[in-house]
Amino acid sequence: MAQDTAYFKVFTQQVLSKPVDIEFVRWLSGLKMGELAMGTVVIVGYKPITGKEKELDLLMKTHVPRLRAEGLVTDKASILMRANDGTVVEVFEWKSKEAIESAHTNPVVLKMWEEYAQICEYVPLNKLEETGEMFAEFSSVE
Numbered sequence: 001m002a003q004d005t006a007y008f009k010v011f012t013q014q015v016l017s018k019p020v021d022i023e024f025v026r027w028l029s030g031l032k033m034g035e036l037a038m039g040t041v042v043i044v045g046y047k048p049i050t051g052k053e054k055e056l057d058l059l060m061k062t063h064v065p066r067l068r069a070e071g072l073v074t075d076k077a078s079i080l081m082r083a084n085d086g087t088v089v090e091v092f093e094w095k096s097k098e099a100i101e102s103a104h105t106n107p108v109v110l111k112m113w114e115e116y117a118q119i120c121e122y123v124p125l126n127k128l129e130e131t132g133e134m135f136a137e138f139s140s141v142e
Helices: 002-016 022-029 053-069 097-103 107-119
Strands: 040-048 079-082 088-094 120-123
Touching: 040 053, 040 097, 053 088, 053 107, 088 097, 107 120
Parallel strands: none
Antiparallel strands: 040 088, 040 120, 079 088
């Protein structure tokens, strides 16, 4: 093991022309595939069914925490906004493309999506009046 480490140090110093932090290399080698991958940021519009606005607001507060509990989204805070027509716009970050794919077979997520289907419809962002402006402005949702 020590010989391998010494060889790796010499090799990388020659290739990179600078010293190598062996602790970083050990940490890096212990990572699982995809752990250093960048997340995927999404922006989603949820238009509440008439009379279901409060239910949607309550469900939105649990959305990212539930995805996080399943290990599908990053620790970054989501941003919730409201368009003039009442559509709730959310910005959040999936851990990876693979996380998005696995959500489509995750029983907890599928159940949550059924809850959304009962109280809202998904709206493409280009259908929101605000997105026609250079600087789209929305109301903050707490």
